[in-house]
Each structure stands twice: as C-alpha cells, then as structure tokens.
Amino acid sequence: MSLSPVEGVALAEIESGGDGAAPKQKAVVGRSPGQLAWLRLRRDSTAVVSGSMLVFFALVALAAPLIELLYGIGPGDQFQGKLDGFGMPLGYAGGVSADHFFGLEPGLGRDIFIRMVHGLRTSLFIAFTAAVVTTTIGVALGVLAGYLGGRVDAMISWITDLALAMPFLIVALALTPTLVLRFYGEREEVSSVFGVVVLIVVFAVFGWTSTARLVRGQVITLREREFVEAARASGAGLGHMLFRQLLPNIWAPILVAFSLAVPQYVTGEAALSFLNVGLGEETPSFGKMIFRSLSYLETDPAYVFFPGITIFALVLAFNLFGDALRDALDPKSSR
Secondary structure, three states, X not given: OOOOHHHHHHHHHHHHOOOOOXXXXXXXXXXXXXXXXXXXXXXXXXXXXXXXXXHXXXXXXXXXXXXXXXXXXXXXXXXXHHEOOOOXXXXXXXOOOOOOOOOEOXXXXXXXXXXXXXXXXXXXXXXXXXXXXXXXHHHHHHHHHHHHOHHHHHHHHHHHHHHHHOOHHHHHHHHHHHHHHHHOOOOXXXXXXXXXXXXXXXXXXXXOHHHHHHHHHHHHHHOOOHHHHHHHHOOOOHHHHHHHHHHHHOHHHHHHHHHHHHHHHHHHHHHHHHOOOOOOOOOOOHHHHHHHHHHHOOOXXXXXXXXXXXXXXHHHHHHHHHHHHHHHHOXXXXX
C-alpha cells in the first residue's frame, strides 16, 4: 500500500518522535479528596461568603481583649450619667454614639457593643469546646460499636438510646443548679469559669449521641470491605484497624457533623442563658442580653436588635457553611 508524501512524513515523525527525541507525554496531576473538596468550596459563593463571616466572627472573638483596650470600655463598666431619670439611655437608638457604637443597656448603663464582643467570645468558646468533646466521644463510641459489634454494640446502643430518651432542657434545668449547689453555697457568687464548664458538661452529656450513631453506621458499611478484610487477615491490631483503616475513610461525615454541631451549641448556650441557667450575671452572653431586653421592646428596640441580629447571622453562617461543606465533600454532588 503506497503512502502520499505528506502521510509518509507524518508516519516518519511519529516513529522517530518528531526531531529524533522521545515523544513527550503530558503529566497527569492527581488530586486528593481533600483538594477536590477545597476546590469545590472555593467555587461555591455561599461557602465563600459564609466562611468569610465565620472568619470575621472568630477574629472578633479572639481579639476581644485588644478590642476592649482600643475601645477603652470594659464589659462591666457602667455609665449611669448617660441615663435619664427612668434609667433609659439618652440620645437616639438607645444611646448610639461615637463613644458607644451600639448604645447602652437600660437600667445598668453598660456598653452593648463591648458586651456583645465578649458574649461572642463566650458563645464560640463554649460551642467549639463542646463540639470537640462531643465529637470525640461520639467518634470513639461509634467506631467501637460499629467494628466490634456483639455485646459492645448492644451496650453502647442502649446507652445512646437512654441519652436520647432524656429531655435535654428539663435535665439541664435540673442538673445545672445541682452542680452549682454542690460546689457553691446558696449566696456565694458562682465564678464565670465554673459556669462555662457546667454548660460544656451539660452539652457533652447529650451531644455525642448523633455523632455516635452516624459513625456506627458508617463503620458497619466499611468493616466488611476488602481492604478491611485484608488488613485483618494480615494480623493488624485493633488500634491499626480503627485509626489507620476505618477513621481515614469516614472523616468527611465527621467533619460535616462537627460543623453542624457548633451552631446547635451556640443556640443552646443562648437558650440556657436566657433561662438564667449556667452563666452568671457578670459573664457577657447573648441569651442574657436578649432576656433583659424583653422588658424594653417598646421603649428601646435597639437593645434587642443588635444582639439578636448578631446571633442570627452567626448561626446562619455556620449552617450555610455546614451545608456547603457537605456538598463539597460529597463526590456525587453536582455542585
């Protein structure tokens, strides 16, 4: 079969690799699941906006002492001279001015802005600490129950069902004062650190159950897979099976569960503080501020507006980012 001159030259270049050099091959760049999830997050406008809001809130909470120093006002400072005879702030919108960005609290005359900054610090610290504790407990119990099965699974499942059967609010209302009276007298002032620890303990008692059930179900689906059977056949120990074989394959749902647990604890802390449970009066809290503002809804609506819109924006940003993170970590997602 004869070839045209053009076809002959093309065939010669293919066989010789062009100028006599070996043909160059394009490098194939592989990406890990974490890199793919990061690319999806960066392309998701909702994740970018909500993530930026969360970074802003976190920076404000971390820089609370510096903000207080620059602002020149502490959360406990009172400005009675800027209140009228009825205890209401002088000026417009609850005393909003260049000296007091969000005005003053009616009655006590404390600065709302600096108390919100410290309240944000308190809420995020309690929420993140409780989320870390509950996630750790839930992951440990869920992995053990799902992998070992048998009596261990039955016992952990029974404890989980028992914790789920307890009404959280009623137990929290009963448990918190009991713990306070155990370490403090009826007229003794409860320290802010003790109140924070009590709230974290209350959240830890109930918050691990959902993570434990999630992890247990994931482990049950993985424990019969080929790579687990191969590791078991090679004589791998329990620690290797749990931490090297199973946990690396379920980190995505654990991360999503953690991101969605934090806003639950933010609202939980605000709800308990609203009911005067856990934190003392000297500890800034969104829940306590909203509770005190209910008496001034008609006369000073700005008092409830600023803490209310802040905690709404914080919880909304967490939920939106958690949903975006779940979509980014899902390989079957179309986003």
